[in-house]
Amino acid sequence: MMQLWKPLAVLALAGVAMPAFAADCATEIEANDQMQFSKSSIEVPASCKQFKLTLKHTGKLPRNAMGHNWVLTTPADYGPVARDGMGASLETNFLKVDDARVVAHTKVIGGGESDTVSFDVAKLTAPEYNFFCSFPGHAMMMKGSLKLVK
Template identity: 50%
Template sequence: MKKYALVLSGLLMASAQFAQADECTFDLNSNDAMQFDQKAITVSKTCKEFTLNLHHTGKLPKTVMGHNWVLSTTADSKAVASDGMAAGAANEYLKPNDARVIAFTKIIGGGETASVTFPVSKLKDGEAYTFFCSFPGHVAIMAGTLNLK
């Protein structure tokens, strides 16, 4: 019985260390129904960098049901999305060199993955952040909050 308790204890410690080491990375799924599987992301202040991995679990191509992940302040999010639609697909539906965009992934289609890593120093205490998909028409449904804790 002691042997099993030791093994279980070791596994719990290893999983806690893994969770700690992984707090600076987040996996987010998107699908053909224009949905992210999470509406909130928490970034630890202890992270120097944060990596977002976007997975498109659907089947449709990016020209029909493309998704990306864009981060801006909540105050800027609607304007960033609006300007992005005008920028078009060639620019990932984002205005080129838009200083309001903190981080973003490229547009991906079904079965694809994209990642972005950015310095946590770009985030400020007390600021409200929104993440969203800038593919035309998606921002109304595909959006959530990012919190610095």
């Protein structure tokens, strides 16, 4: 770390323009066979145009037994969307088809699989959102918050 810092400091002191570090407009989150996400919160920089999230299932069980997805809604819509998902099917990722309350979601995946979703950051008009897994019975344990940050 120190070895990288010294050349950058010398360049800065010499007045050499350095590129600005880009906002991190992507993240990865893992889910496992114990119904846990690896993160309970995610911050999305407001400077991002698109945000990309990759969900990785680190478990071994198939999607029909212990599948997971990542669903983003407002806090007010979290409960109703999760309840509606319990009546949906694996083929619809345990979500109502074309549910306008869902900001973004991945597919339901099984052990060893991954899926990626990108969404327009301009859609994030509230200060905070909830993310969760809509597989029946998972939403109470597998949930977190997503915040838009300056």
